[in-house]
Amino acid sequence: MADRDRIPVLVVSGFLGSGKTTLLRRLLAEAQAVGERLGVVVNDFGSLGIDRALLGAGSTRSVELAGGCVCCELSDELVVVLEELRRSARPDRIVIETSGLALPYETQLSLWRPPVSEWSSDDMAVVLVNAEQLAEDRDLGELFEQQVSAADLLILNQVDRVPESLLPALEERLHGIEPDVPIVRAVQADVDPLLLRPADARPRSAPEERAHDHALHRHYAAETLEIEPGLTESALVARLRALGAVRAKGFVATAEGPRLVQGVGRRIECTPATPPDPALLGRLVVIRAVDGERG
Numbered sequence: 405m406a407d408r409d410r411i412p413v414l415v416v417s418g419f420l421g422s423g424k425t426t427l428l429r430r431l432l433a434e435a436q437a438v439g440e441r442l443g444v445v446v447n448d449f450g451s452l453g454i455d456r457a458l459l460g461a462g463s464t465r466s467v468e469l470a471g472g473c474v475c476c477e478l479s480d481e482l483v484v485v486l487e488e489l490r491r492s493a494r495p496d497r498i499v500i501e502t503s504g505l506a507l508p509y510e511t512q513l514s515l516w517r518p519p520v521s522e523w524s525s526d527d528m529a530v531v532l533v534n535a536e537q538l539a540e541d542r543d544l545g546e547l548f549e550q551q552v553s554a555a556d557l558l559i560l561n562q563v564d565r566v567p568e569s570l571l572p573a574l575e576e577r578l579h580g581i582e583p584d585v586p587i588v589r590a591v592q593a594d595v596d597p598l599l600l601r602p603a604d605a606r607p608r609s610a611p612e613e614r615a616h617d618h619a620l621h622r623h624y625a626a627e628t629l630e631i632e633p634g635l636t637e638s639a640l641v642a643r644l645r646a647l648g649a650v651r652a653k654g655f656v657a658t659a660e661g662p663r664l665v666q667g668v669g670r671r672i673e674c675t676p677a678t679p680p681d682p683a684l685l686g687r688l689v690v691i692r693a694v695d696g697e698r699g
Contacts, residue, residue, distance in 0.1 A: 447503045531552060534561055557588070629654075
């Protein structure tokens with residue numbers, strides 16, 4: 405296949421609640437504005453597929469892989485899905501949004517497996533970091549460090565939630581994990597889209613295997629909670645905080661109306677929203693640390 409016909413791939417990764425879906429929505433809007441055919445693979449650790457619902461479940465160029473991570477349990481399925489996406493959508497570019505527990509480097513290794521290796525071109529891993537999480541030393545264990553060390557570009561996101569004076573120290577901490585990685589600051593994952601494309605068309609060389617521990621995923625467990633309608637927002641927030649969840653996401657029919665619920669640590673936000681699929685209303689995916697793994 406000629407190099408001009410090969411398809412570049414962007415891997416969007418980052419820990420739970422770092423802003424991956426927000427970034428993906430921006431990429432979709434940019435693609436629509438410039439007439440680019442964007443193929444999207446969304447990987448949810450939970451089984452409800454909330455992220456794909458937020459992107460628009462009716463998209464013919466969007467594919468969901470739920471109930472595991474594309475870097476390990478779903479790696480074979482990822483190869484199959486990428487090939488089907490290429491054949492059916494003929495995209496100009498493909499974006500893979502990993503789950504918050506996936507290792508971006510291991511996800512990129514799937515791009516070297518045939519038949520994907522026969523048509524994919526330059527690939528890039530962008531990893532988002534929640535500045536508030538970093539400032540609070542929350543869930544900064546080995547999994548977080550492996551994600552950061554695999555990044556071609558780090559987006560220090562939600563910088564508006566921490567004092568500006570702390571930002572240099574936060575960036576220094578990230579460079580302590582991966583000294584040479586470039587870092588850009590962002591609010592709501594708003595970055596120059598040109599930063600999310602390979603800088604040039606360098607010839608690709610197969611990556612070397614890295615030592616990793618997929619058992620890290622066993623430190624986290626996802627469950628689906630059924631939430632009865634009519635709870636006030638304050639009661640819902642109190643219930644979720646009592647669970648001690650790392651991440652919560654879903655749609656709930658509160659006393660104030662339908663709400664998109666997004667929780668990251670103790671920060672829980674309820675935004676007016678109606679789910680694209682009525683079956684999602686009243687169901688939350690909650691991810692909690694188990695076996696004492698807190699970073």
